[in-house]
Amino acid sequence: MTKAGRFPWHIVVFVLPGFFIYTLFSAWPLLDTLILSFFDQNDTGARWFSGLDNYRLVLLDPDLSAGFWNALWNNFKFFLVHVLVQNPIGLMLAALLSLKDLRGARSYRTLIFMPTLLSVVIIGFIWQLILSPLWGVSETLLEAIGMANYFDAWLGKESSALLTLALISVWQFVGIPMMLIYASLLAIPEELLDAAYVDGASPLRIFWQIKLPLILPTLGLVTILTFIGNFNAFDLIYAVKGALAGPNFSTDILGSFFYRTFFGFQSSLGSPTLGSTVASLMFLVILAGVMVYFWLVQRRLHRYQL
Amino acid sequence: MKAQMTKTALALLAALGTQAVNAGQLTIESWRVDDKDLWEQEVIPAFNKANPGIEVSFSPTAPTEYNASLNTRLAGGTAGDLITCRPFDVSLELYNKGHLADIKDLESMSNFSDVAKGAWQTDDGSASYCMPMASVIHGYFYNTEIFEELGLDVPETEADFFAVMDKIKAESKYTPLALGTNDGWETHQIVYTGIGPNYWKGEEGRKALISGDAKMTDANFVAPLAQMAKLGDYLSRGYEAQTYGDSQNLFALGRAAIYPAGSWDIAHFNTNADFKLGAFKPPVPASGDQCYISDHTDIGLGINPKSENRADAEVFLSWLASKEFAELYTNKVTGFFSLSDHQISIDDPVAAEMIGWRQQCESTIRLNAQVLNRGRDDLETTFWNAGQGVINGTMTAEDAAAKVQSILDK
Numbered sequence: 001m002t003k004a005g006r007f008p009w010h011i012v013v014f015v016l017p018g019f020f021i022y023t024l025f026s027a028w029p030l031l032d033t034l035i036l037s038f039f040d041q042n043d044t045g046a047r048w049f050s051g052l053d054n055y056r057l058v059l060l061d062p063d064l065s066a067g068f069w070n071a072l073w074n075n076f077k078f079f080l081v082h083v084l085v086q087n088p089i090g091l092m093l094a095a096l097l098s099l100k101d102l103r104g105a106r107s108y109r110t111l112i113f114m115p116t117l118l119s120v121v122i123i124g125f126i127w128q129l130i131l132s133p134l135w136g137v138s139e140t141l142l143e144a145i146g147m148a149n150y151f152d153a154w155l156g157k158e159s160s161a162l163l164t165l166a167l168i169s170v171w172q173f174v175g176i177p178m179m180l181i182y183a184s185l186l187a188i189p190e191e192l193l194d195a196a197y198v199d200g201a202s203p204l205r206i207f208w209q210i211k212l213p214l215i216l217p218t219l220g221l222v223t224i225l226t227f228i229g230n231f232n233a234f235d236l237i238y239a240v241k242g243a244l245a246g247p248n249f250s251t252d253i254l255g256s257f258f259y260r261t262f263f264g265f266q267s268s269l270g271s272p273t274l275g276s277t278v279a280s281l282m283f284l285v286i287l288a289g290v291m292v293y294f295w296l297v298q299r300r301l302h303r304y305q306l
Numbered sequence: 307m308k309a310q311m312t313k314t315a316l317a318l319l320a321a322l323g324t325q326a327v328n329a330g331q332l333t334i335e336s337w338r339v340d341d342k343d344l345w346e347q348e349v350i351p352a353f354n355k356a357n358p359g360i361e362v363s364f365s366p367t368a369p370t371e372y373n374a375s376l377n378t379r380l381a382g383g384t385a386g387d388l389i390t391c392r393p394f395d396v397s398l399e400l401y402n403k404g405h406l407a408d409i410k411d412l413e414s415m416s417n418f419s420d421v422a423k424g425a426w427q428t429d430d431g432s433a434s435y436c437m438p439m440a441s442v443i444h445g446y447f448y449n450t451e452i453f454e455e456l457g458l459d460v461p462e463t464e465a466d467f468f469a470v471m472d473k474i475k476a477e478s479k480y481t482p483l484a485l486g487t488n489d490g491w492e493t494h495q496i497v498y499t500g501i502g503p504n505y506w507k508g509e510e511g512r513k514a515l516i517s518g519d520a521k522m523t524d525a526n527f528v529a530p531l532a533q534m535a536k537l538g539d540y541l542s543r544g545y546e547a548q549t550y551g552d553s554q555n556l557f558a559l560g561r562a563a564i565y566p567a568g569s570w571d572i573a574h575f576n577t578n579a580d581f582k583l584g585a586f587k588p589p590v591p592a593s594g595d596q597c598y599i600s601d602h603t604d605i606g607l608g609i610n611p612k613s614e615n616r617a618d619a620e621v622f623l624s625w626l627a628s629k630e631f632a633e634l635y636t637n638k639v640t641g642f643f644s645l646s647d648h649q650i651s652i653d654d655p656v657a658a659e660m661i662g663w664r665q666q667c668e669s670t671i672r673l674n675a676q677v678l679n680r681g682r683d684d685l686e687t688t689f690w691n692a693g694q695g696v697i698n699g700t701m702t703a704e705d706a707a708a709k710v711q712s713i714l715d716k
Contacts, residue, residue: 063716133544134552156488156546158700242370246490247546247698248691263374266491268684269399270374 486548
């Protein structure tokens with residue numbers, strides 16, 4: 001038997017690969033971005049420390065800040081649509097799927113989850129075609145139910161473009177909350193439900209007062225995952241509206257704003273330092289959101305021992 | 307068997323050895339994705355006929371991505387040997403950063419006029435960093451069959467233009483104008499700077515705007531925006547979500563009568579439309595007015611100073627200045643007009659018609675291409691949003707002009 005208290009080398013050996021990969025590909029780039037955001041550079045690529053100057057430019061400068069605040073506000077709207085539409089629908093689908101004698105539950109589950117697996121570029125292209133006023137099927141479909149008058153170029157109007165894109169994203173990702181909630185619904189022990197049934201609770205009451213409190217931690221998790229996903233979103237906007245996020249920046253979110261700042265667009269040239277500042281701000285927004293969630297929500301959630 | 311393989315290998319080596327004397331590889335960076343086939347099947351083989359042994363590959367990036375990704379590649383040292391140059395400031399910026407070589411002393415540069423060279427020179431003209439390759443001309447295309455069917459004449463003035471569109475709208479199933487505002491850039495680069503020179507008198511107005519003597523809010527800069535505000539009635543339903551590709555298809559399928567065009571579209575419609583294409587120049591305000599056209603120096607080609615095959619790259623540029631290239635390029639890459647001084651014949655009737663406008667009208671370039679785009683705010687995208695907003699009816703012509711002027715004032 002070896003001496004007690006020997007340094008646990010095996011733990012180091014097991015942790016090291018993960019630690020190495022995480023540091024190299026995640027922690028270091030993040031740190032480097034944060035550092036770069038405090039620098040400024042000129043045309044020749046020479047860099048110097050400029051303190052909080054970049055942050056002042058992005059947040060307060062009368063010319064530049066409008067774009068950032070617009071993107072942030074749009075991003076909140078984008079997130080709000082997901083919380084109000086995607087997650088309730090996900091919950092409803094999960095509740096339906098977990099019904100005991102639903103026929104074809106597996107097929108529905110697979111079909112609803114399928115769009116999540118598709119590339120955003122394909123999703124963007126398909127929806128652009130579906131909604132196209134020239135070649136799309138949506139006008140014909142609305143006509144068939146006598147609602148052709150309600151058809152509009154939703155993706156092209158300032159008033160509706162962002163909402164339309166958010167709903168496309170909801171359509172694509174609704175499978176994820178559905179799966180997570182479905183899994184936690186299945187984890188609820190039968191005895192609890194049986195007991196409630198014997199006590200005379202109606203199915204609706206069982207759902208609201210037994211099942212829902214038990215899956216609240218999962219709902220919280222889904223919300224925070226949606227938050228992180230939405231504030232990092234870029235691909236759908238870029239695939240459908242391009243880097244300019246038109247019309248008139250009405251679909252501009254932090255991701256597309258970052259892209260234009262960092263890489264430049266048309267005659268405006270990109271700035272790696274200013275771009276890093278925007279990226280750092282995105283990180284801070286997400287960090288703040290996650291912290292608020294942990295402190296205000298997570299701690300108050302009551303976990304039941306099942 | 308083995309002996310035979312060794313022999314083959316030796317023979318191959320020998321073959322390579324003889325070529326290695328001046329064998330270089332050149333990669334061309336470009337945003338002309340549409341021309342990939344033409345370059346690979348026509349231009350490069352023609353170049354290799356005259357200069358065997360230099361292997362050239364054409365590697366384009368999508369137009370909207372080009373500037374950003376080229377910058378990244380140049381900074382990272384992975385860019386190609388020959389760089390296709392955007393006109394004016396975007397390339398000037400590259401030159402200032404040391405990403406384009408000075409080619410002023412290249413002998414073949416004498417084949418170009420000063421106006422052509424001007425798009426790729428420092429402000430004082432002391433250095434030239436790209437060889438002028440081609441310009442594009444803007445105007446309107448029309449479907450001759452629809453015009454015949456409805457008995458329409460080619461419009462000359464603005465009033466004629468709207469009369470023609472009213473007639474198409476009232477008397478036929480066709481969409482008068484194939485234009486969408488989803489992408490935004492067409493509203494500025496084709497429509498505003500295409501129809502505008504007639505109002506701001508071409509170079510005169512453009513230079514006045516640069517010197518600050520004129521303002522965007524002046525009547526002659528607002529007038530074309532006001533004309534654009536009226537276009538919304540003549541577009542197809544849902545034009546707000548109609549992309550540039552949609553507009554091209556709409557016109558190519560014969561569902562629209564008129565198409566605001568850049569000359570580069572000729573090649574597209576020659577292959578995709580089965581009716582006879584016609585072109586007319588942007589209508590003038592009143593009959594008999596001097597006409598102006600947007601004849602935009604659009605493409606140049608420069609050398610990446612970090613290229614390992616600088617000598618070969620210079621050989622390629624010299625060939626670019628030859629009459630052979632001018633003829634080949636203008637005729638094969640229909641709609642791009644060579645900028646060199648050689649007298650060439652043009653086969654395509656629409657291309658010949660458009661280049662003929664150079665004789666009838668005064669040429670100018672896109673309004674904000676030179677000098678004005680400098681500065682932190684992106685004037686170009688502001689113009690796009692202005693054009694988009696005016697046609698969509700979410701912005702008045704006056705407000706749009708004021709918005710642009712506010713950026714010029716900074």
